[in-house]
Amino acid sequence: MPKTNIILKLIGRLLLHLVFWCMVLLFFTYFFGAENKNYSETLLFSLFLMPITIATTYVSIYKLIPDYLITKRYFLFVLYSLYTIIISGYLIMLSIFFSLIYISNFEYTNMNPITRNIILVTTAVYLVTIIVSAFKLLKLNFKNTSKANNLEKKILETQLKLKEQELNYLKMQIHPHFLFNTLNTMYGFALKKADEAPEMILKLSNLLDYLLYKVDKPFVLLTDEINHIKDYIELEKLRFNNTLSIDLKCNTISENIKIAPMLFLPFIENSFKHGALINGVLVIKISITCTDKNIHFYIENTYKKSEVSTKGIGLENMQKRLDLLYKDHYNLKIETKSDTFKVNLELKTL
Numbered sequence: 001m002p003k004t005n006i007i008l009k010l011i012g013r014l015l016l017h018l019v020f021w022c023m024v025l026l027f028f029t030y031f032f033g034a035e036n037k038n039y040s041e042t043l044l045f046s047l048f049l050m051p052i053t054i055a056t057t058y059v060s061i062y063k064l065i066p067d068y069l070i071t072k073r074y075f076l077f078v079l080y081s082l083y084t085i086i087i088s089g090y091l092i093m094l095s096i097f098f099s100l101i102y103i104s105n106f107e108y109t110n111m112n113p114i115t116r117n118i119i120l121v122t123t124a125v126y127l128v129t130i131i132v133s134a135f136k137l138l139k140l141n142f143k144n145t146s147k148a149n150n151l152e153k154k155i156l157e158t159q160l161k162l163k164e165q166e167l168n169y170l171k172m173q174i175h176p177h178f179l180f181n182t183l184n185t186m187y188g189f190a191l192k193k194a195d196e197a198p199e200m201i202l203k204l205s206n207l208l209d210y211l212l213y214k215v216d217k218p219f220v221l222l223t224d225e226i227n228h229i230k231d232y233i234e235l236e237k238l239r240f241n242n243t244l245s246i247d248l249k250c251n252t253i254s255e256n257i258k259i260a261p262m263l264f265l266p267f268i269e270n271s272f273k274h275g276a277l278i279n280g281v282l283v284i285k286i287s288i289t290c291t292d293k294n295i296h297f298y299i300e301n302t303y304k305k306s307e308v309s310t311k312g313i314g315l316e317n318m319q320k321r322l323d324l325l326y327k328d329h330y331n332l333k334i335e336t337k338s339d340t341f342k343v344n345l346e347l348k349t350l
Helices: 003-032 039-069 074-103 118-192 197-213 222-243 265-274 313-325
Strands: 244-251 282-290 294-302 330-336 340-348
Touching: 003 039, 003 118, 039 074, 039 118, 074 118, 118 197, 118 222, 197 222, 222 244, 222 265, 222 282, 265 282, 265 294, 265 313, 265 340, 313 330
Parallel strands: 244 282
Antiparallel strands: 282 294, 294 340, 330 340
């Protein structure tokens, strides 16, 4: 902040305090002069009382409250508050003696009835102190609340950035794995100069377009994700030829439901990677159904127990992504039977 702005802010603050204490002086003059027609004497008494009121108030709002009450040092707050009350009470007594000696010339009967009432004088002083202290507490509470909200916002923003970085890291692990398998398949067909190679290149082009332009979005349409899965399956069909039996069922798929991209594919990749041929055939069954509130994904494949690993990087990554994107909104079950590996995933639509 420029020095000029600091000076202007300080001047404005001083003027505000000056106006406030002038109003307090008027209040004292009116209050103590209620039963006295000689306002000059009342004003003189009020002027004598003002330094006591100002000192007591400033000790409260600039020392007792911020240093002891706000910091929860309650014992010291009570102790120093008691000291303040004793000292200010003694000074208030002096102000009454001042009224008796200087203003009334030792004539008790000539004293203003209110100014000789120590309870009313003390109440007037502490009333100002209490009102200003209450305002100070509200101001500090608002300031602390604002700081806490800003800090919480920064923490949430930091957590969000960390989650985004972790998600990007997990996606980077998924994509190369998928591309590696696909390119290996294409390489094999290229060596054989198979007629299916152009079709594979077209399918791969569609998949790359999906990876480059849609997978970085937080959510995509479920229908687009399914089309992506179908392209992947078509590539795998070309690789496996007659050794693959795959059944994909997609029922009641709404056009409006969205899902995190590349969420189902690692499970499907896992079934091709770790699945085993039983009687010369790899059998894979996939089912995707959805309602307005839930998406159900199911896949099973044949396997041999010695050949499958449920701890692969794909499944571990999927568990982490689900925790980040669908925390408390998904249910994942992975089970193995004698010759079948199954995955059941239920998601709540977001």
